[in-house]
Amino acid sequence: MDISVIIPLYNESESLPELHAWICRVMKANRFSYEIIFVNDGSTDNSWEVIQRLSKENENVRGIKFRRNYGKSPALYCGFKAAQGDVVITMDADLQDSPDEIPALYKMITEEGYDLVSGYKQKRYDPLTKTIPTKLFNATARKISGVKNLHDFNCGLKAYKKAVVKNIEVYGEMHRYIPYLAKEAGFKKIGEKVVRHQARKYGSTKFGINRFFNGYLDLITLWFLTNFGKKPMHVFGLLGSFVFFIGFIAFLWLIIEKTINLLSGIYGDLLTSHASFFVALTAMILGTQLFLAGFLGDLISRNSDRRNDYLIEEEINL
Numbered sequence: 001m002d003i004s005v006i007i008p009l010y011n012e013s014e015s016l017p018e019l020h021a022w023i024c025r026v027m028k029a030n031r032f033s034y035e036i037i038f039v040n041d042g043s044t045d046n047s048w049e050v051i052q053r054l055s056k057e058n059e060n061v062r063g064i065k066f067r068r069n070y071g072k073s074p075a076l077y078c079g080f081k082a083a084q085g086d087v088v089i090t091m092d093a094d095l096q097d098s099p100d101e102i103p104a105l106y107k108m109i110t111e112e113g114y115d116l117v118s119g120y121k122q123k124r125y126d127p128l129t130k131t132i133p134t135k136l137f138n139a140t141a142r143k144i145s146g147v148k149n150l151h152d153f154n155c156g157l158k159a160y161k162k163a164v165v166k167n168i169e170v171y172g173e174m175h176r177y178i179p180y181l182a183k184e185a186g187f188k189k190i191g192e193k194v195v196r197h198q199a200r201k202y203g204s205t206k207f208g209i210n211r212f213f214n215g216y217l218d219l220i221t222l223w224f225l226t227n228f229g230k231k232p233m234h235v236f237g238l239l240g241s242f243v244f245f246i247g248f249i250a251f252l253w254l255i256i257e258k259t260i261n262l263l264s265g266i267y268g269d270l271l272t273s274h275a276s277f278f279v280a281l282t283a284m285i286l287g288t289q290l291f292l293a294g295f296l297g298d299l300i301s302r303n304s305d306r307r308n309d310y311l312i313e314e315e316i317n318l
């Protein structure tokens with residue numbers, strides 16, 4: 001099979017017939033063998049009935065129905081698990097992504113050797129309140145992930161080599177960072193293609209303003225996990241030791257100074273009436289806490305089922 005198209009959807013029943021017809025047209029014109037996997041993410045409208053109907057008309061249509069709304073990432077995760085095509089293409093259900101891009105994306109993966117190609121909606125039909133934060137968000141994501149050539153991390157339209165989707169695990173709301181996940185899994189050839197973007201035809205967006213807050217928090221998590229996930233002690237331990245050391249030295253200094261003063265008969269204020277005493281004390285306590293956090297983190301990762309999860313690309317005579 002050439003192509004799997006994965007479409008996560010939440011209450012998009014009006015768009016589905018049009019989207020389906022459009023994809024079929026493109027597939028036929030290019031003689032691709034294909035499947036379309038609709039992942040119904042707990043829609044409360046009649047999206048599932050529409051998918052059932054489409055699957056009767058077209059045997060290439062497959063469907064997954066969640067019992068409730070879990071989010072776009074879980075929907076993609078299940079779609080990825082089911083995909084059989086050599087090239088996997090994801091697109092939104094709202095007709096904002098154009099199926100006409102599929103042939104060119106397919107070529108970039110199969111002929112130009114890309115692992116992942118992300119769409120880039122250079123000209124967007126979204127309100128300014130969305131486009132400006134999106135720019136900021138992408139700049140941060142580029143910086144932190146080290147995937148420097150992407151303008152649009154969160155474009156719904158993406159194409160993947162099959163191996164990529166079988167080796168990454170999208171969860172929570174991590175769909176925004178799939179290129180980052182792919183890079184961390186060792187897929188380095190990540191590219192971008194300018195794609196046409198259309199205004200939403202039916203329904204309304206499923207993500208509110210908190211997408212930006214969640215997006216940033218997820219980015220921090222990912223950064224931390226990829227850098228220190230398997231060795232928490234290396235961050236917390238070092239930081240903890242450093243802070244403790246500073247506190248300890250300051251404490252020692254205060255005590256020695258006091259002792260010298262006492263011996264030479266100077267009875268000044270009590271140590272506890274100086275701010276520096278409390279600063280030193282706090283540093284020591286904080287340092288111990290940080291160190292403990294690292295130690296606990298290491299204990300947890302030592303017991304985790306995934307502590308020895310490595311992605312093996314090939315093996316010989318095993």
Ligand code: UDP
Nearest residue numbers: 008009010041071072092093094205206207
């Ligand atoms: N979506 C989903 N589950 C959700 C939210 C969204 O499957 O909980 C789907 C939605 O139906 C659409 C795609 O994810 O196909 C992108 O959502 P949307 O168009 O609302 O996002 P935007 O274009 O505003 O970024």
Ligand code: MG
Nearest residue numbers: 092094096200
């Ligand atoms: Mg949309």
